[in-house]
Amino acid sequence: MENAASGLFAGIDFGGTKVAAVIADAHGNIVAEGVIPTLAEEGPAQAAERTCRLLDDLCLQHSCEILAIGIGLPGLVDRDAGAIVFLPNLPPQWSGFHIAEAFASHSHRPVSLLNDARMAALGEYTFGNAGGSQDMLFVTVGTGIGGGLVLDGHLRLGAFGAAGEVGHHTILPDGAPCSCGSRGCLETLVSGPALAAAGRDLMRAGRAPRLSELVAGDPAKVTATRMAAAARNGDQAVADAIRVAAEYLGVGIANAVSITAVRTVVIGGGLSVLGDLLLEPVRRVVKERVRMFPSEVVQISCSTLLEKSGALGGVALAVEEYKRAASNTSA
């Protein structure tokens, strides 16, 4: 087998609307990348085939070959079987599909699967902002909240590979129903859509003049980035809405830190564009609520890989699996 250190690997991040692929070396240096629509209704076999063709095209364009493939999917996967178990936001025909086999039969390369948030955590830990720590909590806040845990240098999987689901632990026992079936989950209190809805409400109530200007009066144009700009330019009510969401995120992160005693927290996803507007309240709440050890040791930052953490996590996963296969072959 080729040496992993000099080879290239593919990382693929399947989402409900698009599939992002990168080809990178074992240090995370990207040599090629591409995005195609998922077209989820066509089914997983078609999506896998089109993604394989994307990889072929990228390899052809850049005159390169890949050694292994790491794939992330938005839900439960069976890593041993290489199959999808259940993806809450995709059509039912995706469940049970042996996606690893589909990729392997086309590419003849080792293929590994992971939940997308765990894969992004692995990407962030391997190539991102973990700063050499042995432990990391990764929280991605976008349409929903996902997460992953690296503990003592290893990605924690646990039952059904579900470790790190900080978005679906209870913050308010009597809170609003959550899409997961529970109530009062962190995700019911903090998300991109929830924050944008709060921004639109403030606009309609005439309490967000700067935001109104920034979106030229069109509520559909309200985004986290524009809310951050409005807050920085004097919309106090918008700043307050961001702060309240960030404080709830802080409670959720403090809970995960208290339970797992990780020293490093990285926040990714769409809301990480809020930067210090998000980080300052999160850090303050973690300091207030993590009291069983000196919480000054907990480093909290935003992702530097941003929307690439998932696909780069796929590269990290592919490298891991390739090395494992190589050591089994040589043993």
Place this chain on the structure above:
Amino acid sequence: MENAASGLFAGIDFGGTKVAAVIADAHGNIVAEGVIPTLAEEGPAQAAERTCRLLDDLCLQHSCEILAIGIGLPGLVDRDAGAIVFLPNLPPQWSGFHIAEAFASHSHRPVSLLNDARMAALGEYTFGNAGGSQDMLFVTVGTGIGGGLVLDGHLRLGAFGAAGEVGHHTILPDGAPCSCGSRGCLETLVSGPALAAAGRDLMRAGRAPRLSELVAGDPAKVTATRMAAAARNGDQAVADAIRVAAEYLGVGIANAVSITAVRTVVIGGGLSVLGDLLLEPVRRVVKERVRMFPSEVVQISCSTLLEKSGALGGVALAVEEYKRAASNTSA
């Protein structure tokens, strides 16, 4: 060095009022045990000396020798230095004391330290009710709530050895102040004293006739065991108080399970005497709130080691350290 499989080990569980010691083999079979008062105000050196004498006496009485010692302490310890960092419920002169050295200089045996709840988790995992699982959350509910996590077959320590502190994560963000300095922690909602206080209130309000009989009208005699008996004999208000506490415990356990994806939960400490009155609501709430993987796989039971989980955890710790030392010597 002697073979760990045939030797004996000491486990010592330091509490605020008493010190429990056991001598057992590597399978957790206890050959001798004893308890002495901590007399915490006399200071740690005296307490260590008296505990060493207890061990000497036990060895003499049972004509045995020990190979290594594992010690649990109720707070933060520095395992590498063998020193106490901070014990919230003991006098300040305990902080900074090199307790491992004190034991080693008397016994000339390897000595290891651990937080008491983590040590109890190790005991429960090694000798108790974990049922061969690779993962376990141990929660001990007594005067306060402690806990420990075994993940992928290893006791999780994390920053300052603080992993597993489920008692001090937030259940009610605007809840009551907690002794730890935060507010709305699980421990503010569920504990032996809080449940007994609820029982006394119901007695005074005339809503707990069976409990009144059982304690002959003396509120000081209200215990969890007696409340369980009263609830089983018709005191509906007492049964409700137990259920509410158990449901909060269920929320806390569900949170830890969602975040870490452990498959096994063991509940110990004084409140575990409530048995099914505790387990039934906990299991129901975990089923309701753990939705990101099929929560039927989560096994929840009460400790079988009961008050011995700590000292037996010390034995497990001593065995681990002895084996590590032996493999370093032979390497």
